Amino acid sequence: MRKKTMGLAAAMAMGLAPGAQADEGMWMPSQLPSIGKRLRAAGYQGNPADLADLTRPPLSAVVKVGGATGAFVSGDGLVLTNHHVAFGVIQYNSNPQRDLIQHGFVAGDRAQELPANPDFRLRVTTGFDKVTEQVLAQARGKTGRAYYDAVDAAGKALVAECEREAGYRCSVVNMFYGRDFYLVKQLEIRDVRLVYAPPRAIGNYGDEVDNFVWPRHSGDFTVLRAYVGADGKPAAYARENQPYHPPAHLQIASEGVNEGDFVMLAGYPGTTYRHRTAAEFADQVQWRLPKSVEVMKQLQGVIEDAGRADKQAAIRYASQLQSLKNGIKRFSGELDGLKRSDAVEIRRKDEDAMLAWLGKQPQARTLRPDIDTVAKLIANGNANRERDLLFAILQSQTQLLRSALTLQRFAHERAKPDADRETGYQQRDEELTAGMLKQVQRRYDAAVEKRLLTALLARYQQLPDPQRVPEFDAAFGRTPAELAAALDRVYGATQLGDEAQRLHWLKAAPDEAARSDDALLKLAATLQPALLRIEDQRKERDGELLRLRPAYMQALIAYREQQGRAVYPDANSTLRVSYGKVTPLKARDAVSYSPLTSTAGIVEKNTGVEPFDAPRPLLDAIAKGDYDGYLDKRSGVMPVDFLSNLDTTGGNSGSPVLNAHGQLVGLNFDSNWEAVSASWMFDPRYKRAIHVDMRYMRWLMDKVYPAPQLLKELGVPAR
């Protein structure tokens, strides 16, 4: 007799191939009726047809919050999202005298609610229409850059038309890598205020040590409120604005959930790559993840060093540092997970099987040549991958250089008619960009930025010749000494550290910036042609991929169909729904995690030292044990967080977790470490999502940092 633990490969052999496992899937709402039988079998008590339209309740209560998710939870515009999603808002309102990060915040009444940073946005999806024909009409017959531009132009035209209505933001998204296109229309709320935030040591208890870890004990939630003008329409912050009355809001459940209970989640998962080719899986595991971690760790070290010496710098870079640490841990976990799941090999075998099956089908003749071209394009794109990675990090991890590049790009684009400008540099983008430029003030320190650039450009200087770019070599030299001199010179002779200067250049005439004698603007002007050239090359390839990848997807969908399986599109920041159940995790041999943590675990982990420095009021309340009405009925413990097998990815932060009746029981805020590879592969053995239990939030608001008026508005009054 032979017996082994069933690996994913074995599971696949039994027909449980990736995509087939129960509970996998980030479904477009419109797909839900077609899988309604599975949904009801899983425990959903509502009518799946009610979930098909994201502009109707309950899905219309779900909002996009920055790059993440939240939900309306009261008729007067209260929005619930994660502490880490609203961290910028909390940070914006903090200073050494009034440290809301450290101490949390409870607005005593509406007058005390604090305005968010000016670029903070809530978006409510109000339209989602298929526009494939309109988008592709002019592209058909074209290739490469022309195909890309035609799709881009058609999309921009649709967006411009859509945005004629004031207060709305529109976008065209594509599903299945260019097969289908949708026009998304979103009401954009610009006056958002901070209502309730727990202290850092609750909202981010465990910080990096516990990040992506289960069991977890973090109260990662924050309450905001949406405001609109007196006319009920979106408006910039004004003291006299009124609370927004959303068309729908979620009701917090009176009871909680525990192991085995049905749960579902709606949110805006950012990006997944599950339908990428086998070659892309290999690149990700064998090069991109290890290299990115290496570079980001170096930048983390730079910021931490600087912060130790300078408290002001530490505060300014707190958000960027947190985001870097988050990224490092996520990428490392993704790498571990993909290796553990044997993703490269499994995807390769799956693709081989698909191609073998396709070979026997009539459509092979039309599809196969396109699929082969996709493979070639992907292979060619790897030639400059290290340079491209460094330039991308350079633009995301600097404040002032990024501002200068943005300003020069705006100047460059402003010469064109608005509709022809690059996405992100149109008139419609100026307000958001101005917000970013203002915010630099709170997030920039010249010494830190120079050290970050030194780290990145020293790597660039060591690249082999074919990856190097004349404009960059000219600007930064070829040696560390030349680089240091260049940075000192540029940062010593720029006025962009001044907010008024930055905002001035955003509004300046098209060719004024190009002629500026500000050292950093001049540097950006020097680098811009190179960046535009690289962008052109990328668009040429992207255009071809956009044109040809649908052939790959068409083959895959057909292949899955004959396996009896539905295919959801890879995540792309559009509203998706997943469902599953509260699920324990067997992480390793003989190690099991139960799906509900308790306040006892907060005390167990507490060391008194950050990040395990639970505030005294919380510890006192736990010692007092006054949990009346909040305990988990089945286990008798006071819940903190819970674990489910819901299909999530980045962007799902803050997603409402609903019970079988559609009531709010949790707030998604993380994945477990074993599951961060799920953006590429859903492995049902390990994929879990981590949620704040609403009972913990309510108990905190009732007994620890009381906000009775808020609990009343949430429909769950203090006990």
Place this chain on the structure above:
Amino acid sequence: MRKKTMGLAAAMAMGLAPGAQADEGMWMPSQLPSIGKRLRAAGYQGNPADLADLTRPPLSAVVKVGGATGAFVSGDGLVLTNHHVAFGVIQYNSNPQRDLIQHGFVAGDRAQELPANPDFRLRVTTGFDKVTEQVLAQARGKTGRAYYDAVDAAGKALVAECEREAGYRCSVVNMFYGRDFYLVKQLEIRDVRLVYAPPRAIGNYGDEVDNFVWPRHSGDFTVLRAYVGADGKPAAYARENQPYHPPAHLQIASEGVNEGDFVMLAGYPGTTYRHRTAAEFADQVQWRLPKSVEVMKQLQGVIEDAGRADKQAAIRYASQLQSLKNGIKRFSGELDGLKRSDAVEIRRKDEDAMLAWLGKQPQARTLRPDIDTVAKLIANGNANRERDLLFAILQSQTQLLRSALTLQRFAHERAKPDADRETGYQQRDEELTAGMLKQVQRRYDAAVEKRLLTALLARYQQLPDPQRVPEFDAAFGRTPAELAAALDRVYGATQLGDEAQRLHWLKAAPDEAARSDDALLKLAATLQPALLRIEDQRKERDGELLRLRPAYMQALIAYREQQGRAVYPDANSTLRVSYGKVTPLKARDAVSYSPLTSTAGIVEKNTGVEPFDAPRPLLDAIAKGDYDGYLDKRSGVMPVDFLSNLDTTGGNSGSPVLNAHGQLVGLNFDSNWEAVSASWMFDPRYKRAIHVDMRYMRWLMDKVYPAPQLLKELGVPAR
């Protein structure tokens, strides 16, 4: 409603005070009939009366192996113990050309069995008689040193009388800290041979990373064989010796155990402190453990540094390094555990309650003054604790200096009649000492020893004046420079590195060593008066404690009795029996460990890099999955190790774990990290013992490193 996780304090309030929990207890065999009802209720299927006499089967099959435990498992003298217990034997037979540590060992037949290091001993207990009256007869009426000496002299006389029978070692042990004395008689087997050892990467898979960790995946076992002379009596190694035929041996069970099953264990637990005073608990937690860890870590660093530079030194100090690392982890875990269990506070409250109860009893008048004196003696002993700790470490962690001190002490003692000599320095001890002196050759390197001494004596030099000793100051100076010069001088002018020299001085005339001009012997002669003086002071205090502590124990036993609870004596390296069950562990909030690990976990942990470098034959066998007949019937997995709540401590390594029918199912080899504080306090929430599953051992011997002849002899032939 209020509800909290029940802590130990709460458990105590409910009557589950320390000592009361089911399954706690290291019982003297003679106590077992009196708790027979509990034993049967727990699942034991035999007659508890059969366990009362440790000279009859099954307990007579249990042997003492060095400072640990083993058991006879065949009629021809096979002994099963841990890989780490027999590590010295494996190391003794290893060299760079034939590395048994790395590759393991399988004796093809009896002729290939390899002799152990000469000082390796097996001891079979054949007598255990109460001798309290004989021991205390001359001591009564005396105090302090005189009391100590009278007890010592009476004990030695009993031992000398007992050891008149050739081949036996005897000792007098005291139970309940001086209340009862027993004469232990043990047959001593001196020819022990290595029969079967797995490679290090199986026997010690996970090494320090997994040490004290559950889940565990180590095959920590080794098979030895006992040999005797042609006359059937113990003899030194001789090729022509014959296998020993023990009076009893254990039978390996055909099936294994799993969660909830009854298990029991017999062995030689070294020392526990559970009945120590509250003040001693406080000293242990607040000073002794943290300080010991600090010093040992420093020595670990010294040895590792040296080993990196010199492979020969690395091999020579492998055993000492392993023991240091073991100690550091154990002490750190003990400290964490005692804090987690709130041991200082609980013991203090327990003692306060006992004293309060005692105050109302008639015996308070006689007991209380003695108990108060014990408290004073303990407080006074703390004045020189740092110096005493350093001197103790200095003598245990050096090879040549320890040899020199031992030789001088022998010379000093040899002037007295044998019966009056200090224990450890009598004629009977010479052979064992000679073995130690021989073994120095394989464990000594001058450069390493000087660096170890430098670390320890630099600490000594910084002690405040009252703790310093003139002889040490004179010998090593008062500054680092003087210390370095002294060590260079002494180690440059000693011949003790030569084995013949060391053995010569052991046999030399009494005053010859004192007059030696060997630099190290001269140093030892200089230091000896100081060490003797310190020893005298300790004995004076120990004598008083020996005289008075029984009053404390008498009060405690009476106090427990009225609570309805039996008291077992603290462990003292005598044979004890504990019973319990295979038990999972809820280590932290939401984290559960199941009590059985599987071969799948070996693969999960494997990195290919030490200590997770499972040998290729093992990995191949796991991949092949040929487990026929060895799988756990209930879970369907191939077992490796299992977890129980058996009451164990250091010395229980290698203890046989028996099922309800007294058959061998496991071999104890470790505790979990959460339980290493159990030598002071048994906390049933965390106390677990870790055992090798006999099914794993049998599978390794059958399929991976086959030894069919051995399996046949063990009564469990290959499948």
